[in-house]
Amino acid sequence: DVVMTQSPLSLPVTLGQPASISCRSSQSLVHSDGNTYLNWFQQRPGQSPRRLIYKVSNRDSGVPDRFSGSGSGTDFTLKISRVEAEDVGVYYCMQGTHWPPFTFGPGTKVDIK
């Protein structure tokens, strides 16, 4: 199984400041079709997960443009350009290239300093 790791696991941030979360996979996430199926999800307190980013850098409809995804191979990053109060929650990366199983990272908890 592909193991996903994230760092940091806890990220206290100041409102209006940038934030960055790293996600690494135990093997390359480049699929035989040429796509890289790395996704990012946000889970606000008490809510279901919500997809933010798919295929590394494609932002979902309705996701603020302060969220961006980047990376390749085994190293990926989610960046928030200016953190807002509504961004508090846990962020998960997930790979869909080598399934079964689909695997998630352990999550990064973002809160306000």
Add this chain to the structure above:
Amino acid sequence: QVQLVQSGAEVKKPGASVKVSCKASGYTFTGYYMHWVRQAPGQGLEWMGWINPNSGGTNYAQKFQGRVTMTRDTSISTAYMELSRLRSDDTAVYYCAREGDSSSQLSFDLWGRGTLVTVSS
């Protein structure tokens, strides 16, 4: 409105089975794979498997093979996940999640609100 509506919370005894439903609305139910993901209290997300609502075909995570059964009823646009021989560590919120279309496949673009299953004697 595009949404997934899940059944209510369940309390089960160890060794019992639970069946969770997920009713889709606002889109063509048979056009998208449905996945199930669970989250133990205070823990991360764990993928359990998927069902193709069109064919009924399934694929389960090895961890749940033999204990999980995913089915669907296309007449009411509802997917089901049944987990048997429940143990205390099956206590979790169970989510159904729709796989995206061809432009965002192998990812989950729509999630239900979750169903809490508590296993306790």
